[in-house]
Amino acid sequence: MNPSAAKTWDEFMEGVWRQNPVFVMVLGMCPTLAVTVSGINALSMGAATTFVLVCSCALVSLMRSFTPKEVRIAVYIVIIATFVTVVDYAIQAISLALYDALGAFIQLIVVNCIILGRAEAHASKHGPLPAMINAAGMGIGFAIGLLALGVVREILGAGTLFGISLFGAGFQPWVIMVLPPGGFFVLGAWLLFFSWIERRKLRRQSAKQSGKPVEATQNA
Helix, strand or coil, rough: CCCCHHHHHHHHHHHHHCCCCCCCCCCCHHHHHCCCCCHHHHHHHHHHHHHHHHHHHHHHHHHCCCCCCCHHHHHHHHHHHHHHHHHHHHHHHHHHHHHHHHHHCCCCHHHHHHHHHHHCCCHHHHHHHHHHHHHHHHHHCCCCHHHHHHHHHHHHCCCEEEECCCCCCCCCCCCCHHCCHHHHHHHHHHHHHHHHHHHHHHHHHHHHHEEEEHHHHHCC
């Protein structure tokens, strides 16, 4: 892989995995916990946020040379709000049931710290293409986080996946999973899982550097 492609891939994967907004930076927790009662809600919110993130970062990057520093945050919010309005009307046109399910969290994309943070930390300092690639990675990472919660909560809380029954009429749903505490339980379980993966990775790296068998560091 040539250096340019490697850098592009690195920019994209930063948000998908290494700096995942949900599981690493723990950002955007309000929609993460509130709308993930089903897979379709999680996927829709993730797609909406990704669209706003990519479009707003592209426009912020294009305007970075002539946006006064004193009003840059206000400009970013106006840009973000414009694309959120587009998403808001689009979802209303596509499905009123989905719009009602997502509720006010569509409009609250405006104040999602992931989007404003990307605009300030990355898009305002890079060209449109790198800004869009980085934003796409962050948006997809956020969508993956939402979907990971939504799938588990829907399967356990309703016995369905994207509305399709998995276990038949005899299944007894875990009602708590579609209630607010269920979101905290599932999020905590995922955070524990990724923390375990990270510790395992660090132990392997430490074992390679010290020359010890991996099994010895795992049992220590």
